[in-house]
Amino acid sequence: MAKLLRAAVLGPPGSGKGTICKRIAQSFGLQYLSSGHFLREGIAANTEAGVLAKTYIDRGMLVPDQVMTRLMLPKLEQLQNHSWLLDGFPRTLTQAQALNSLYQMDLVISLNIPYETLKERLSDRWVHPSSGRVYNMGFNPPRVQGKDDITGEPLIQHDDDKPEALMARLRHYKELAKPVIDLYKSQGVLHSFSGTETDKIWPYINSLLSTKMHTQPSGAHPNQTP
Ligand code: G5P
Ligand code: MG
Numbered sequence: 736m737a738k739l740l741r742a743a744v745l746g747p748p749g750s751g752k753g754t755i756c757k758r759i760a761q762s763f764g765l766q767y768l769s770s771g772h773f774l775r776e777g778i779a780a781n782t783e784a785g786v787l788a789k790t791y792i793d794r795g796m797l798v799p800d801q802v803m804t805r806l807m808l809p810k811l812e813q814l815q816n817h818s819w820l821l822d823g824f825p826r827t828l829t830q831a832q833a834l835n836s837l838y839q840m841d842l843v844i845s846l847n848i849p850y851e852t853l854k855e856r857l858s859d860r861w862v863h864p865s866s867g868r869v870y871n872m873g874f875n876p877p878r879v880q881g882k883d884d885i886t887g888e889p890l891i892q893h894d895d896d897k898p899e900a901l902m903a904r905l906r907h908y909k910e911l912a913k914p915v916i917d918l919y920k921s922q923g924v925l926h927s928f929s930g931t932e933t934d935k936i937w938p939y940i941n942s943l944l945s946t947k948m949h950t951q952p953s954g955a956h957p958n959q960t961p
Pocket of ligand 2: 752
């Protein structure tokens with residue numbers, strides 16, 4: 736059986752994790768799991784974890800580690816025979832250690848995007864709540880203004896993209912990400928990319944993934960596109 740790839744994309748709010756993960760998932764057939772999307776799903780469904788998570792997200796704070804590991808790790812358990820890609824998890828050293836105790840990561844991508852760029856992007860971001868599809872009025876606008884391309888349903892702005900919550904999210908990110916980045920650096924799986932445009936970073940990530948997928952010991956992953 737082909738060796739499975741365990742990958743994650745780390746980066747501050749608005750750094751393009753979701754955009755890059757969707758491209759990787761489409762090009763290389765990895766299962767893509769976004770912590771933010773699962774949280775919003777829980778909030779929309781009014782689950783116990785969702786109601787709790789909302790109180791943190793609305794204040795621009797991270798959801799407690801225990802809630803996150805309980806949300807994410809069972810989902811990975813269901814994907815034992817798949818290559819997967821995590822977006823937004825792990826976010827803290829505690830989460831990274833919990834993940835590490837179950838899986839050896841093969842590839843961790845860290846996105847370094849200047850703060851001004853992040854601010855501009857997030858203030859212009861709209862999402863389709865039930866699917867998590869993300870639009871940006873300049874970078875990838877919807878075909879019809881204010882409507883989701885697939886369903887035609889209305890787009891909304893997240894509460895946590897509003898300025899006060901955004902500042903808090905960026906501050907928290909930096910201090911909590913450092914030990915996570917150091918952990919993956921020490922394991923020799925970290926690859927960092929810097930820039931202001933996803934389209935310019937993407938070819939490098941695409942080529943890294945191509946190399947990784949082709950150098951997996953037993954050949955290509957079955958879902959990989961040529
Ligand atoms: P999320 O949902 O994981 P964040 O805060 O990590 O949210 P976010 O906002 O989802 O990050 P992203 O995925 O890194 O950003 O970026 P994106 O959505 O792809 O791109 C951002 C915008 O820029 C989009 O509009 C996109 O179209 C546009 N864009 C991309 N590239 C370019 C470009 O080159 N140029 C231009 N002009 N635009 C571009 O988490 C939400 C909350 O949930 C909690 C936290 O409270 C978090 O704040 N949470 C957790 N808490 C604890 N632990 C965890 N593991 C948690 N995970 C989530
Ligand atoms: Mg995202």
